[in-house]
Amino acid sequence: MKRSVLSVFISAVFVLFSFVVLSGCSDDGNNPVNNNGSEHFHAVGVKLVQSEADIIVSETADSADVVGLIELNEGETSPVFEVWFLNDEGEWFYPGDNAEDHQDHTLELVLGNGDLLGGSVDGWTITLDGLEHGSSWIRLKVFHIDHYGFISPHLRTRIEHTEGSHGAPVGMYLIAGTDTLVTANASNEVTGQLDLSQGEYTDPIDSWFFDENDVCFQPGEDHWLEITINDDTIASSDSLDVWQFRILGDDSGTTTARFRIMHGDHFHYSSPDIPIIVD
Secondary structure, eight states: OHHHHHHHHHHHHHHHHHHHHHHHTOOGGGOSBOTTSOBOOOEEEEEEEETTEEEEEESSSOGGGOEEOEEEETTOBOOOEEEEEEETTSOEEOGGGGGGGGTTEEEEEEESOTTTEEEEEETTEEEEEEOSSEEEEEEEEEEETTEEEEEOOOEEEEEEOOTTOOOOOOEEEEEETTEEEEEEOTTOOEEEOEEEOBTOBOOOEEEEEEOTTOOEEOOOTTOEEEEEESOTTTEEEEESSSSEEEEEEOSSEEEEEEEEEEETTEEEEEOOOEEEEEO
């Protein structure tokens, strides 16, 4: 009889222990709190908001249910879009209002056609770049530790051509005064070079860019020129203005430079290698 009571007691303890262990090891996908203590995304929809106005709204994962259109101008960068989410209780929320609660979640942007459309992410906001006239789409993803907690449907995007606007840069000119020193065409073929003497600067050089229709332009606000010289013991660059620079001949020899139009943490155009010869 005593052995029977003891066996029952041991069995009860084992069952209780098993229940505790299984409860503690439940699937993270069903647990509203992760290891860092921040709430999971229980999002079923997404919308882009600009100046408190809804631009495009998706309350489901079905692309057919998307309402609205993202409209951009060719050659321009959009104002900032806030990315809002719809939870499974029918409430909209903006993660940027409680960034600490979502610090282990990351917003990602997928572009449907990188030739027509560019973009970047900053926290829970995005900006989009209209590169070429046409239609495309974006998708928004929320990455959490080792999986995606949310993936939006396709959000339709239209890039419009306006009078006087330009498309994506396909080539560049380097011009000093009225002289074109270097041309890099759409096929990345380079004509010309930068010649200078050791210990001396070039005259001020302006960088200009052109699109596939030969519209010549310098990019607008929030863009800048990045110059990378392959061997900076031979030559170095000195910025005079956003799109103007000069080159110093540090030592005799030959090297190359690459020019990029930068916006945020990405570039819109990268030139081929431009020869620099220092006598």
